[in-house]
Amino acid sequence: MTVTLTQPTGPAHTRVLAYGAARGENAVPNDDIVGPIDSSDEWIRQRTGIVTRVRADAGTDAIDLAATAAAEAVAKAGIDPSAVDAVIVATISNPKQTPSVSAIVADRIGANPAAAYDVNAACAGFAYGIAQADALIRAGAAHYAVVVGAEKLSDIVDPTDRSISFLLGDGAGAAVVGPSDFPGIGPTVWGSDGSKADAVGMNHTLVEFRDGTAPWPTLRQEGPTVFRWAVWEMVKVARRALEAAGVEASDLAAFVPHQANMRIIDEFAKQLGLPDTVIVGRDIETTGNTSAASIPLATHRLLEEHPELSGGLALQIGFGAGLVFGAQVIVLP
Numbered sequence: 001m002t003v004t005l006t007q008p009t010g011p012a013h014t015r016v017l018a019y020g021a022a023r024g025e026n027a028v029p030n031d032d033i034v035g036p037i038d039s040s041d042e043w044i045r046q047r048t049g050i051v052t053r054v055r056a057d058a059g060t061d062a063i064d065l066a067a068t069a070a071a072e073a074v075a076k077a078g079i080d081p082s083a084v085d086a087v088i089v090a091t092i093s094n095p096k097q098t099p100s101v102s103a104i105v106a107d108r109i110g111a112n113p114a115a116a117y118d119v120n121a122a123c124a125g126f127a128y129g130i131a132q133a134d135a136l137i138r139a140g141a142a143h144y145a146v147v148v149g150a151e152k153l154s155d156i157v158d159p160t161d162r163s164i165s166f167l168l169g170d171g172a173g174a175a176v177v178g179p180s181d182f183p184g185i186g187p188t189v190w191g192s193d194g195s196k197a198d199a200v201g202m203n204h205t206l207v208e209f210r211d212g213t214a215p216w217p218t219l220r221q222e223g224p225t226v227f228r229w230a231v232w233e234m235v236k237v238a239r240r241a242l243e244a245a246g247v248e249a250s251d252l253a254a255f256v257p258h259q260a261n262m263r264i265i266d267e268f269a270k271q272l273g274l275p276d277t278v279i280v281g282r283d284i285e286t287t288g289n290t291s292a293a294s295i296p297l298a299t300h301r302l303l304e305e306h307p308e309l310s311g312g313l314a315l316q317i318g319f320g321a322g323l324v325f326g327a328q329v330i331v332l333p
């Protein structure tokens with residue numbers, strides 16, 4: 001071989017520079033949805049901690065939510081949108097298989113011609129996206145990346161389904177990742193368990209729907225199976241993310257788990273032995289479970305309500321359909 005290829009390297013460190021958020025326009029309280037599932041406001045509050053969830057107008061889609069959140073994050077990061085050269089959108093609810101949400105979002109926020117692709121990792125999608133943005137920048141493949149979790153889950157719920165529909169909301173959360181003088185994104189602990197693929201996901205295929213052999217596909221889950229997996233297996237993943245980052249639970253300023261169920265969040269906090277000084281994201285109470293959007297939405301809210309968290313460490317962990325999971329410790333912007 002006579003020629004040697006150039007292989008780029010990037011900066012040694014990355015961090016999250018800023019967050020943006022967009023929630024569905026409408027607050028939908030438990031009483032509005034309990035009829036078709038023979039449930040009650042009390043049952044939903046006790047079993048999930050949800051009081052109300054946000055859902056988007058018919059005319060608002062996941063792309064609109066994603067673009068609003070991404071534009072806020074870029075503005076807050078104080079960078080020119082044209083400096084963004086990678087846009088990664090995690091979503092499972094785009095009703096079009098192609099084109100991607102990310103390419104349209106990149107164009108709308110002024111980042112055209114950034115590299116753009118969607119990630120299908122359900123409720124772990126945002127943590128997956130952060131892992132990728134960090135790796136792309138440190139490898140020299142991008143300078144500034146926008147990572148968005150965006151979902152309009154209300155389009156893929158069956159109002160008569162008791163297993164998951166009442167949990168779900170619509171929204172998008174975004175983060176700008178860029179170069180840093182210090183390590184701002186810890187090692188990602190991530191993985192999958194496809195042997196449990198049937199535990200949560202769509203109940204039918206689009207082909208079955210086309211052929212008239214099944215109704216419009218909607219989300220279903222084996223709630224108790226996912227609950228047990230989350231409580232037992234995900235705590236181990238959270239501990240591994242702390243270890244990999246070289247920090248203790250008591251070093252954290254915040255803990256932002258996927259907003260799946262308040263009981264799961266409480267159990268995590270207990271099993272991790274989080275001291276009272278660690279502020280826990282509990283956005284689920286008024287936003288519901290927004291899958292890939294839940295972690296950045298919860299983080300955005302924590303930073304608004306507790307600006308003193310800025311510069312502190314946050315442990316984030318996402319888990320869901322696949323099954324897939326991802327966790328890392330980050331420095332809050």
Ligand SMILES: CC(C)(COP(=O)(O)OP(=O)(O)OC[C@H]1O[C@@H](n2cnc3c(N)ncnc32)[C@H](O)[C@@H]1OP(=O)(O)O)[C@@H](O)C(=O)NCCC(=O)NCCS
Binds near residue numbers: 038043163166223
């Ligand atoms: C879905 C979930 C809230 C259900 O709560 P749960 O405590 O596991 O409830 P169970 O399914 O064991 O059912 C308990 C009882 O409530 C009833 N029930 C189930 N769903 C109900 C509903 N939506 N409304 C009212 N009652 C319901 C059941 O029939 C059962 O009644 P029984 O005791 O008379 O038999 C919970 O399992 C959960 O949050 N799972 C994990 C979700 C998650 O992390 N997903 C990740 C991907 S997003």
